[in-house]
Amino acid sequence: MLQYEALFNHASMGIVVLDNKGMIRSANPYALKLFGYEPGELTGKAIEVLIPQRYHHRHVGHREGYTHHPNNRPMGLGMDLFAIKKDGTEFPVEVSLGNYQDKGEVSVIAFVSDISIRKRTEAQIEKMNAELEATVVQRTRDLQLTLDELKTSRGRLQELHLYQKALLDNAGVMIIATDEHGIIRLFNPEASARLGYDEAEVIGKASITLLHAPDQESDADLFNTLVAGSEQGLHEDAEYNYITKDGVVFPVSLTISAVKDEQGKVTGFVAVAIDIAARKQAEKELHKALEKEKELNELKSGFVSMASHEFRTPLSTILSSTYLIEKYIKTEEQPSRDRHLGRIKSSVAMLTEILNDFLSVGKIEEGKIQVRPAEFDIHETVESVIEEVRHNLKKQQGIHYTHEGEAVFILDVSLLKHILMNLLSNAGKFSPENSTIEVRTSCHNKQFLLAVKDHGIGISKEDQQHLMERFFRGANAANIQGTGLGLHIVSKYAELMHGKVTCNSEIGKGTEFIIVFQAKQNGE
Secondary structure, eight states: OHHHHHHHHHOSSEEEEEOTTSBEEEEOHHHHHHHTOOTTSSTTSBGGGGSOGGGHHHHHHHHHHHHTOTTSOOOOSOOEEEEEOTTSOEEEEEEEEEEEEETTEEEEEEEEEEOHHHHTSTTOOOOOOOOBOOOHHHHHHHHHHHHHHHHHOHHHHHHHHHHHHHHHHHOSSEEEEEETTOBEEEEOHHHHHHHOOOHHHHTTTOBGGGGBOOOSSOHHHHHHHHHHHHHTTOBOOEEEEEEOTTSOEEEEEEEEEEEEOTTSOEEEEEEEEEEOHHHHHHHHHHHHHHHHHHHHHHHHHHHHHHHHHHTHHHHHHHHHHHHHHHHOOSGGGHHHHHHHHHHHHHHHHHHHHHHHHHHHHHHHHTTOOOOOOEEEEHHHHHHHHHHHHHTTSOTTOEEEEEEEEOSEEEEOHHHHHHHHHHHHHHHHHTSOTTOEEEEEEEEETTEEEEEEEEOSSOOOHHHHTTTTSTTOOOGGGTTSOOOSOHHHHHHHHHHHTTEEEEEEEOTTSOEEEEEEEEOOOTTO
16 A cells, blocks of 8 residues: 555656546645645646646547546557646646546546656657656655545545556556565556566566666666665656567656655655657657758758859850840851850750759759669660760760670669769860760679769869769869769769769879669569
């Protein structure tokens, strides 16, 4: 009985008991503290006094439906609700419900935790942090009052016994009581169901340290760590890892309270553990979402900065060429018109390339690129891309292509073409006139190699470490038109097709990019 009384009076969460009409029968000290009421002040009041007015109309129906169906399962943790203090302050709570029958009458038990601190965190992650501030003297006085009441009525003793048993049996939390040495004396059904041990396996036989995942501390040191604060009247929750009988480890929020006799001697401990695996996973997912949003914001910021610079030149060219075309009205001035039309086309192509690169990066970051592998003719595919790029090369630049090995391979042809087009475009921009760009492919032993080599300005060793980063431009490429997105796209597309990119370069001696793709194995 002392264990049941200690649970009600010293639990690190609010406990409110209602009759089947929704009237408050009793509330533990923590609940009174939580809502700002004095002892006995809540007794006989409707539970809606603890709920903001705007929720009353639907809460009454929900409450009546619950109390008229005593076989309902208790509500689980994790539902975000709001409560109201006596002074009108609203705060978010987490509630677990249970019910029991006494002489045919249904009583409802509500376990209430204040989650205000969790709601105020920057990541908006829900975090339970119930703090009990009751002193040892107050707890002892309350316990004595309860004992005195029990002595006055045998019927009251039986009622309290049923009531406390209902708390244990229907609580949505794990409750374990121990003696002063940590040997388990009480193991509620939730603890049994969640941890996989029957009461007979642990009560009187195992220490509470059995439930904790192994670490470097000895059992004795761990037990002392667990109960150290509770012996001084502290009731702060902490995170630990519990382990089931089958070896499954999961995180819990754990609060331990000391049980003392009339002389203040510690006679045992009560541990209340809440499974927070779902909450931890939600925190992890939220952090990932925030990081993703941060990356997308950086991408947008980078694009605005790049666009304001890179769009200026082609737009100015289009504007000036359009103006000059209007001035050439004679037939013999057609060559001049053609020259300016060519400049306009080139500038439009440049703008299109910038926009396409940005759209590609956006799809990559959002995970919207779908890889559709199919068998393709290597020589035919590469030649088609070369032919498409050839008209954008500088004066007298040429492309020499060689292939050896098998004629077909399986990849996403669209992504491969985009990779080759980017590499050829870069090779043309960073190479002088009258130079040759070398393209070679080979296919042997289920491995496909694509290499593009130029004889241009080259890339320093320092810059090669950042080539695949978004918006990165080499130190010697500042005066050459470009977005800094092409190689980033190449690396991401290659990665999607399980390809590995290698760069061999030296300042003034040109650059070679080599990408090796492995054939997809069965079942991949």
